[in-house]
Amino acid sequence: MGLGGFFTGKLDEAIGWARKYSIFQYPFVTACCGMEYMATACSHYDVDRFGAGLPRFSPRQADVLFVVGTISHKLAPVLKRVYDQMCEPKWVVAFGVCTCTGGFYDNYATVMGIDTIIPVDVYIPGCPPRPESVIDGLMKLQEKIAAGAQRY
């Protein structure tokens, strides 16, 4: 910007840019995927690089719901309630194949994909997904956040 110039841009873009680097996540960790989630969150892979290093253990303070691990029918109302308690704008990441589709648990106990209960923004398949996949999913979520896209 030179003398007499002025900043052009859309407010939405600025907000989107700010939001995508301040992802406060709520980890809803129920199963073995939690190990891979921890590996991703720790220093070796370091999600703090993406501004997602601060998990909030209250849904009321969180922007992104990370659903990590198998969701059973008994737990489904709890997940729905946690999602309902989050303030907008909010996003949901389905972490691992169980949350995406139910995975190999084709039985009486398991929800066949959490998108039957709550809207999902990013699906990260894998059993469990490698940290690289998780970071890829996180970056896709950042793109989505920056574009102002939400599904709720």
Added chain:
Amino acid sequence: MDGQAILLRLTSTFGPGIVETHDHHGDPTAVVERSAILEAFRFCRDDPDLRFNVLMDLTAVDYLKYPEREFGPRFEVVYHLYSLPHNHRLRLKVRVEEDDARAPSAVGLWPIANWFEREVWDMFGIRFDGHPDLRRLLMYEEFQGHPLRKDYPVTKRQPLIGPNN
């Protein structure tokens, strides 16, 4: 005591109360009459030579359509006992019919049996007489039926919320 000696002690004490025994690879197992099982438990726990002070596991098996057992009792409740003082083990089984699916509760002898028996009731629908609080353990109260019974459809779902897929 080795397996044979444990089984011998049981059969000599309870006689006809013991239906059959085997000691496959040093893995002693006794099938006990339902009417004798509580006495057998008490004997196993308190006898100075046995002293099975730990109930390691309590579960059940559904033998529906199992080859050569089509006409026998449908369920077997299985108890795995372990003795810390003597470092020996014993498996006890009780056979129960489908239309009289109940067994005496072991909660009075080993408190750990409380949740085990609730799980067996939840999964197999076998009742335990004398249990202080026989509710479902794993499934929710709204759930109909017992999912580990062989005649429960594998993919039959009973969701609390969401579609029935």
